[in-house]
Amino acid sequence: MRQLCSDLRKIMMPYTAKELNESGSTKIVDYVEFSKQAHVTHLITLTSSISMAALNICRLPNGPTLTFEIQNYCTMKNLRSFFHKELNHQISCDEASYFKDPAICILNNFTSTESHVQLMSLTFQNMFPPVDVKSFKLSHVKRVVLFNYDEEDETIEMRHYGIKKNSDVITPFRANTLKKSASKKLSEVRKKLDRAKEELQALYKKRKDMKQKLGKKADDKLLDKVNKVDDLSDPYVSLEADIALKEKTVLQYSEKETLYKKELDELTHVNQLSNPSSSASSSNVPTMNNFQAESIEVDDMFEANSRTKVKIRLEEVGPRLTLKLRKVVEGVFAGETIYHSVFEDKPEHVKEAERQEREEKKKLKEERRLQQEENVQRKKREKEEKVEKQKSAFLKKFQESLEQDPDLLNDENDLAPADVESDDEQDMEEQDDVPSEIAEGDEEEDEENFQDEE
CATH class of the missing domain: 1.20.5 (Single alpha-helices involved in coiled-coils or other helix-helix interfaces)
Structure with a gap:
């Protein structure tokens, strides 16, 4: 669950508390109070028990609170190890650029008129910042979050995709190269189509001859009976199967021919716009119509040169979640129950x-x-x-003690620091006196000894 919590924070980046540390002593009330001060709009919590794991989405500051049962989930780490996609490796190496801008929220199949379905739709939409069409830039969008609602089992599939963009600018040189390739493919398809048509005509002729033989021996009822036979060993049934297969082949080649022809026409148009002088009028006398045509072609040329085709590919990043709405309460994690999936109203x-x-x-x-x-x-x-x-x-x-002994305050004032000699000073004086007495005694003994020697 901790890994899933970290993945959900990555989905909501950059507008999320990425480095929030949870502790056992912190309660929901503390998070709610902090969220109000930080102007947080939604609070998402994960809880797990023996019966089920739940995801709660609370709209601050007044509610409501939606409680979803997590039926299945898969983390980013598991998906990355399973797919080994290049985009997943790129996201893991460069998380700062991919999670710098918020993801786009896409809702699918939330068309029910029931109140709880509409409430889920509004909640998911408001969890992500709205897209401003005027300032929208495709280069800033690198992630998309998809919510798909299944009406049969009332579950919600949540997917997180990374957007991989490949820009393809059609220049005149590249247009000529693509034109040659398209014309080559078109000629090959036309050859195959002509060959398939010839084979189909031969099969039609063979079926016609077989019908004529059957018509001589049996009536139309017998022919219908033969047409309903499923045994491929029967020659007529086998022929019908070959004809159906060949018709399908001809249809496929016809579709390819139409596709290549359309691509060739587009490339020819781009090539003409890039060379307006070649498509200009061969007349040497300039007219107003020629001037207008040249100006239009030049404008189209600049528009064609600035036209960029961008190929967008979605690759799943994770996490995956399968949710089912259990209940909706009116307040912040408490209050009147507006909706419950188990108990009746x-x-x-x-x-x-x-x-x-x-x-x-x-x-x-x-x-x-x-x-x-x-x-x-x-x-x-x-x-x-x-x-x-x-x-x-x-x-x-204290006043009573002063009344009994008035000199108590004076005695305390007389004890000044200057009048009191410290014990250290007395010790110093005693040490100074002792050596002098010892010195005088030594001098008298020396004189007596000197007299005795004489």
């Missing part, structure tokens, strides 16, 4: 009773919230009052 009086019950619960919840806020403010006031009482009691006790 409830009567109006039951809906009204449930609505009143929800309103009462909501009102009770609001009252509890207000009461809780009042309790918090009350406890805060009580704490402040307690601190004030402690301060006043301390000041009162």
Whole structure:
């Protein structure tokens, strides 16, 4: 499911939270509040349980919320390993350019008039930015998302395709080359067509002779009976099969001839537009009609030279999803159930009773919230009052001690830092005194020793 979540983010790029880190402590309410601040329009969540995996699409800020059952899914990684397409390799190597612009949303078969089908259609459309026809550029479109609705089983197939574009500019030189190739193919097809027509005429003649022989021996009823025989060992039935096959071959060659002839005419037209002097009038006397014709041909020439044919090919990128709508609720992940695929629609009086019950619960919840806020403010006031009482009691006790001993404040002021000698200074003085006494004692002993020696 984590891989599927990452793939869904890639589909919605660049307008998605690509590096959002989910945590177990974060709740849906937190995501909803953050989405409102970030001006997010839709919130997509994935949930899985033992019974089923679900995809929820919520329209912010007021709902509704659509819950889909994920019947089947396939991730981008699985499709890439299965197909080994060149486009998939190109997308994996250059994700920045492919996912720089949003994808185009295409809906198919959402033509039902039922309310839940129309709601799904609007939800899928609004999930992607609209296409502005005036500023639309084909070079900026590299992805397309297709939603196909199956009315029989009420499932939705979602596919994500990459667009591969090949531009084909028809220049005069290339037009001549293509013209030669088309004329060669046309001549080959005409030869095959003529040969097939000759063979078909021979088969027609053979069938005519066989009918004449059968007509001499049997009437039309017998002929109809022979025509209905399915045994190919019968000569007449075998002949009819050969004729049908040859007619099909002639029809195919005729279609190819028409196609090549049309292509040859188009290439001839492009070649004429690129060389307007060759198609101009051979008259040396210029007339107004000639000037108009030349101007039109020149305009057509520029238009033909600027005409570009673009071949578009869709290659599946993934992920694949098969969804089925289970229910629709009115609010943001909660509220009245608008649609449910399993349970039948409830009567109006039951809906009204449930609505009143929800309103009462909501009102009770609001009252509890207000009461809780009042309790918090009350406890805060009580704490402040307690601190004030402690301060006043301390000041009162200090004043009573001053009244009993007025010199207490003066004694405290007399203890200045300059009048108090530190223990370190006393130790220093003692250390200075001790060496001097020792030195005097040593001098007296030296004098006594000197006198004794004398």
